[in-house]
Amino acid sequence: CSSSSFLMHASQVSSLGASVARPPPLPKCVSVCVKARATRELGFDHAALKSSLSLPSAFSQFLGKATKHTLITMKLSMSLAAFVGSATAFAPTAFMPANTLRSAAPASSSSLNMALKEGQVPIVIGVAADSGCGKSTFMRRLTSIFGGDVVGPLGGGFDNGGWETNTLVSDLTTVICLDDYHLNDREGRKVTQRTALDTAENNFDLMFEQVKALKSGETVSKPIYNHVNGTLDTPETIEATPIIIFEGLHPMHDERVRELMDFTLYLDISDDVKLNWKIQRDMEERGHSLESILASIEARKPDFDAYIAPQKEFADLTIEVLPTALDPEDKKTLRVRCIQREGVTDFSPCYLFDEGSAITWAPPASKLSADAPGLTMxxxxxxxxGxxxxxxEMDGTFNNLQELVYVESQLSNTSTKFxxxxxxxxLKLADAPGSNNGTGLMQTLAAFAIRELYEKKAMAAKAKAAEAAATA
Structure with a gap:
């Protein structure tokens, strides 16, 4: 869990658009797909709808998933200003450095942009994975979708009286690295001869107490594991926010902690893919030898298999990253599976074409271009x-990210707003790893699912509070 890696990614985040009233142009296939859906599913002419609502053409592109009832209601009761305000509420700006916000959209009244209110219960998300398995990239996608004002690292880092921290915060989200609950520092683990993956090296009693306290809206004093020098530093104060994410090695190991989680994810990278990634990162970028990389992987594997991998059983959503099945000689192309558990409260699995069917689909190259060995879903x-x-599942790499809208048109239960x-x-995070294959797609779908889960739980809590006030 590397806060410096996270900050490096976060510093590159830019706004979705300076103004929702002037959205970025979308590919021609968006308009084609929307018109087809409007004609096929809603039974009316798209051009007539666009004219009757008097909306700019860019906005009419986003109406493809609305029901006929919704669109009629919009026509009768929603002004263009209200429509713009609603769209602005979901322009992702979380964790962007302030100097990149030159033309950011104005603050929204959306429930997504608010501090923890009295009586509000935070939702708690657990994200489990080994180091170097994409947690930081997933956090980047998640926080960009939620939006919110920028705060960044708690304490501001070393400058201006700050301190080394792994905790990142916005007005909506707090991301806590579970390395902070290591029982011993780096020197202490040399004495015990255990790795940080070993559950005996983690303070689960304190983890449980603090997860429970934060979910109750309380403030805690959390330890800090300093990744720079391997020490346990002076604790920092953590205040509850509407969304609290615990990411690291063991978010689902302790049953007490697991029961407090509202939603859990496991990022599962196969051994072959993990080796290729480590060779690229440690050998090509950091100058490590192949022998040292292989030795490091082999040294961690027994503890990973014993303490990390078993958590996959408890995940509500697992993203598996495997070598492609299209060409056994191809070591770079990825096959990515999004495993979605049924029956999870406030979560509906995304599906392709027809829910419950077994489907294999090869998108035509004219609509989703891909180099050899091709692409299948x-x-x-x-x-x-059990x-x-x-x-x-997506197996393969696509060439043009804009063409992904064709795949989006075939998916349902994506938890998107438009x-x-x-x-x-x-497109907003086109530079992020995995943005041309299934890793970026599945991470983005997971982020939207978490946003929808938060909104449903926030709405239920608001209704419960209103009911309690009415009966008081």
Whole structure:
């Protein structure tokens, strides 16, 4: 869990658009898909709808998923200003450095941009993965979709009286690295001869107490594991926010902690892919030898298999990254599976074409271009650790990120606000690892699912509070 890596990624985040009233142009296929959906599903002419609502053409592109009832209601009761305000509420700006916000959209009244209110219960998300498995990239996608004002690292880092910290905050989100709950510092682990993956090297009693306290809206004094020098530093004060994310090695190991999680994810990278990634990062970028990389992987593997991998059984959503099945000689192309558990409260699995069917699909190259060995998608029900799941898969690499809107048009239960939002979110982070394959796609879908889960729980809490006030 590297805060410096996270900050490096976060510093590159830029706004989705300076103004929602002037959205970035979308590919021609967006308009084509929207018109087809409007004609096929809603039974009216898209051009007539656009004219009757008097909306700019860019906004009419995003109406493909609305119901006929919704569009009629918009026509009768929603002004263009209100429409613009609603769209602005979901322009992602979280964790952007302040100097990049030259033309940021004005503050929104959306429930997504608010501090923790009295009586509000935060939602708690757990993200499990080994180091170097994409947690920082996923956090970048997640926080950019939620939006919110920038705060950045708690304490501001070393400058201006700050301190070394792994905690990142915005007005909506707090991201806590579970390395902070290491029982011993680096020198202490040399004495015990245990790795940080070993559960005996982690303080689960304190972790449970503080997760419980934060979920109750309380403030805690959390330890800091300093990744620079391997020491346990002076604790820092953490205040509860509407969304609290615990990411690291063991978010689902302790049953007490697991029961407090509202949603859990596991990022599962196969051994072959992990080796290729480590060779690229440690050998090509850091100058390590192949022998040292292999030795490091082998040294960690027993503890990983014993203490980290078993958590996959408890995840609500697992993203598996595997070598491609299209060409056994290809070591770079990835096959990515999004394993979605059924029956999770406030979560509906995304599906391709027809829910519950078993489908394999090769998108035509004219609509989604891909180099050899090509690209396929699949979807269907499976059994995962004795539980029913729905699995969405992408195998291959696509060439043009804008063309992903064609895939988006075939997906349902994406938890997006408007047609094209998934593609826009991917385009916004086009420089992030995995943005041309299934890793970026599945991470983005998971981020939208978490946003929808938060909104549903926030709405339920608000209704409960209103009911309590009415009966008081």
């Amino acid at each position: 699949s979807y269907g029900p499976e059994d995962f650790f 539980r029913p799941v729905q699995v969405l 047609y094209g939002e998934m593609t826009q979110a991917m």
